[in-house]
Amino acid sequence: MARALPRPVEGFLLELGRFTQMLGRLFAWTPRPPYDVRELLRQMVKVGLGSIPVVLLTAMFTGGVMALQTFTVLRRFNAESYVGTLVALSMVRELAAVLSSLIVAGRSGSAMGAELGTMRVTEQIDALEVMATDPVHYLVVPRVWATVIMLPLLVVLADALGILGGYVVSVPLMGANPVSYVHASFQFMDLKDLTSGLIKAAVFGLLIALIGCQQGFYASGGAEGVGRATTRAVVLASIAILISDFFLTRILF
Amino acid sequence: MSEPTTQPHAAPPSSTSKEVKIHIRGLEKSFGSKRVLCGVDLDVHDAESLVIIGGSGTGKSVLLKHVIGLLKPDAGTVEIDGTAIETLDNRRITEFRRRFGMAFQEGALFDSMTVGQNVEFPLKRLTAKTPEERRQRVEECLEMVRLEGVTDRLPSQLSGGMRRRVGFARAIAVEPDILLFDEPTTGLDPVTTALIDEVIVDLNDRLHTTTITITHDMESAFRIGDRIAMIHQGRIIADAPPAEFRKLADPRVQQFIRGIADGPLTSEQSAAARR
Numbered sequence: 001m002a003r004a005l006p007r008p009v010e011g012f013l014l015e016l017g018r019f020t021q022m023l024g025r026l027f028a029w030t031p032r033p034p035y036d037v038r039e040l041l042r043q044m045v046k047v048g049l050g051s052i053p054v055v056l057l058t059a060m061f062t063g064g065v066m067a068l069q070t071f072t073v074l075r076r077f078n079a080e081s082y083v084g085t086l087v088a089l090s091m092v093r094e095l096a097a098v099l100s101s102l103i104v105a106g107r108s109g110s111a112m113g114a115e116l117g118t119m120r121v122t123e124q125i126d127a128l129e130v131m132a133t134d135p136v137h138y139l140v141v142p143r144v145w146a147t148v149i150m151l152p153l154l155v156v157l158a159d160a161l162g163i164l165g166g167y168v169v170s171v172p173l174m175g176a177n178p179v180s181y182v183h184a185s186f187q188f189m190d191l192k193d194l195t196s197g198l199i200k201a202a203v204f205g206l207l208i209a210l211i212g213c214q215q216g217f218y219a220s221g222g223a224e225g226v227g228r229a230t231t232r233a234v235v236l237a238s239i240a241i242l243i244s245d246f247f248l249t250r251i252l253f
Numbered sequence: 254m255s256e257p258t259t260q261p262h263a264a265p266p267s268s269t270s271k272e273v274k275i276h277i278r279g280l281e282k283s284f285g286s287k288r289v290l291c292g293v294d295l296d297v298h299d300a301e302s303l304v305i306i307g308g309s310g311t312g313k314s315v316l317l318k319h320v321i322g323l324l325k326p327d328a329g330t331v332e333i334d335g336t337a338i339e340t341l342d343n344r345r346i347t348e349f350r351r352r353f354g355m356a357f358q359e360g361a362l363f364d365s366m367t368v369g370q371n372v373e374f375p376l377k378r379l380t381a382k383t384p385e386e387r388r389q390r391v392e393e394c395l396e397m398v399r400l401e402g403v404t405d406r407l408p409s410q411l412s413g414g415m416r417r418r419v420g421f422a423r424a425i426a427v428e429p430d431i432l433l434f435d436e437p438t439t440g441l442d443p444v445t446t447a448l449i450d451e452v453i454v455d456l457n458d459r460l461h462t463t464t465i466t467i468t469h470d471m472e473s474a475f476r477i478g479d480r481i482a483m484i485h486q487g488r489i490i491a492d493a494p495p496a497e498f499r500k501l502a503d504p505r506v507q508q509f510i511r512g513i514a515d516g517p518l519t520s521e522q523s524a525a526a527r528r
Contacts, residue, residue: 034378123361126323130355131375131423132347 015214015236022136022214026144029137039142047108047143047209048150052157054107055100059158062095063087063165071174080176084184087166089193093253096158097197098245101204104151105237109212112143113233116216117226125217135217144209151205152198159197196252203248204241211237271298274431274463275320279329281487282315289315291487292329302457302464304478306471306509308518312487313467314358317433320465321353322346333431351379354424354462355433360416362408362423368395369404372422379427394422397459398452414445418452425456432456434466438473450476471510475499483509485518 005013066087074080116139119125128135163185170176212233219229275297282290289312297303307313318324319331322338331338333349341349362371372391376382382390395401398418408416417437424432434453438446450473457464457477466477474481474495481498483491483506491498491506499510508516 119363122359122364123357124363126318127355127357127361127363127423129323130321130350130353131378132350133378134347 018214018218019210022140022210022217025134025136026140026210029134029141030145032137036138036142040146043142043146044150046111047104047147048154051100051104051107051150051154055103055154055158056161058099058103059091059096059161060165060168062099063091063162063167064169066090066095066162067166067169067174071170071176080174081180081184083170083176084166084181085188087170088163088185088189091162091166092159092189092193092197094197094245094249096155096162097200097204098241100154100158101151101201101208101241102238104147104154104205105208105212105241106234108147109208109233109237110230112209112212113215113219113230114226116213117219117229118216120216120219121222121225140210140213140217143213144206147205147209148202149205151208152201155197155201159194199252200245200248203244207240207244208237211240271300273297274299274301274334275465276332276335277316277320277329280316280319280326280331281328282312282319282324282326289487290319290326293484293487293489295482295489295492297463297465299463300457300461302454302466302477302479304466304468304474304481305484306467306469306474306481307484308469308509311484313469313484314435316484317355317435317465317467320431321350321355321433351427352429353431353433354427354429356417356420356424356435356437358436358439359413360408360420362416362419364408367405367407368400368411368419371408371419372426375423375427390426391422394426395419397425397456398422399448412445414441414449417441417449421452421456425460425462428460430462432460432462432464434464434468436467436469438468438470446470446473447476449473453477471512486521 004010067083070083070086071080074083074086116125119139125135125139128138166185167178167181170181171178215229215233215236216226219225221228273296275295277293277295280290280293281288293312293316295316305313305316315324319326320333320338322331322341325339333352336349338346338349362368363374366374369388369391372394373387376387376390380387391404395404398421400415400418400422403411403415403419408419411419421434421437437453438449441449453464453466454477456462464477466473468474468477478495480492480494482489485505491501491503493501498506501507505517508518
């Protein structure tokens with residue numbers, strides 16, 4: 001059969017089509033009963049609680065590195081007093097959301113790809129359909145909403161730890177004045193800075209879970225296929241996060 | 254697309270006087286450039302046990318997935334009690350599937366749930382039974398497939414034969430009137446195979462369901478079937494009760510029954526591969 005489009009373009013359009021279709025089914029099925037609250041909570045624990053240690057660690061060290069770097073640079077302009085401002089705003093507006101999302105994509109997005117992929121190749125998804133249960137309703141809806149709810153909460157923690165990390169480096173290590181550092185951290189911060197980070201996190205959560213589920217859902221070809229689905233879940237979600245981050249920033253500020 | 258109404262095709266095969274439950278005509282399906290089904294005509298009668306045999310990759314599973322509406326035909330029609338399944342929208346297909354029970358090749362049990370939860374799953378989703386009624390029904394179904402005392406085990410703790418029987422129990426839980434078995438004995442030892450066959454015959458007798466079993470195991474086919482149909486290259490090439498089926502003159506049927514490496518089935522295959 002003649003190929004109308006180059007393979008990469010065709011592949012991209014196929015993925016985009018499946019993503020859109022999955023998004024449509026997600027919204028169509030979400031309001032319909034039965035509501036599986038227990039499954040939602042179970043997924044929230046899986047996505048959220050498990051990611052806390054690594055998210056905190058990442059945020060803390062990122063805040064610390066930010067402080068180290070900006071301190072060195074700003075000292076050249078005698079502007080060290082703005083280190084707190086820079087660290088806090090960068091964390092809250094940008095870094096906490098993107099870094100936490102990348103971590104959740106690696107942990108939970110891949111797990112969703114593997115889990116649904118295994119269910120697909122062992123015919124468990126067919127079995128659901130045969131038992132008059134829509135697999136999107138049963139599997140995808142709780143996973144996506146759990147991630148959309150939990151990621152902003154993780155980001156709040158990451159915000160706090162990032163700012164703390166900056167403080168720990170600046171005050172005891174670089175000898176900044178504690179009171180003026182804290183003051184500088186929050187002096188220029190708006191509520192909008194915080195909410196924009198949280199909105200980003202929610203959108204990233206939707207992307208991670210939907211892409212993870214979609215890759216698993218359309219997996220084929222046994223164990224190798226599941227492996228491929230898992231890898232693609234992480235890679236595609238990470239790309240989607242970074243690209244959508246640009247556009248979200250453009251829209252939100 | 255054909256009309257949803259029943260069309261008076263060539264005289265319906267009347268191996269039994271019972272009414273036709275599943276009526277398949279001109280069913281075609283391709284995946285990409287590969288034609289899997291090329292015009293399948295088949296009738297299954299009420300409360301009959303039909304076995305479909307055929308080599309690997311001949312389209313047996315694809316045919317079964319059309320019967321239950323997991324796949325949509327490119328052409329042709331599948332009617333269940335006079336309703337063409339391909340004309341139903343998603344919601345009505347979901348309703349329709351309540352009448353089916355399907356047991357998958359490896360069981361397809363949900364591996365995060367215990368055996369009991371697996372069998373209970375369709376009851377929870379499809380019936381208004383109370384937890385106590387559900388528990389009783391789970392016990393009943395497990396007993397019918399001759400499994401007891403495994404309710405709290407996980408699928409990973411069971412043998413292949415046991416997993417399949419749990420799959421059967423799950424399939425019969427909501428008392429369907431059509432049961433489908435997809436290669437129930439593939440990869441099992443002869444003794445377990447015989448046990449599985451007995452369970453299938455037993456279920457068919459006790460529940461009076463219409464049963465379609467797919468297999469490539471001839472011994473199983475003769476044990477289970479009231480009628481045997483053979484599919485080859487996407488078409489039904491033979492269809493007869495077991496005793497007659499054994500005596501069919503078609504060399505392809507004889508090659509399959511006897512399990513001989515050289516014959517029309519294999520020479521056609523290698524010719525196709527050369528093409």
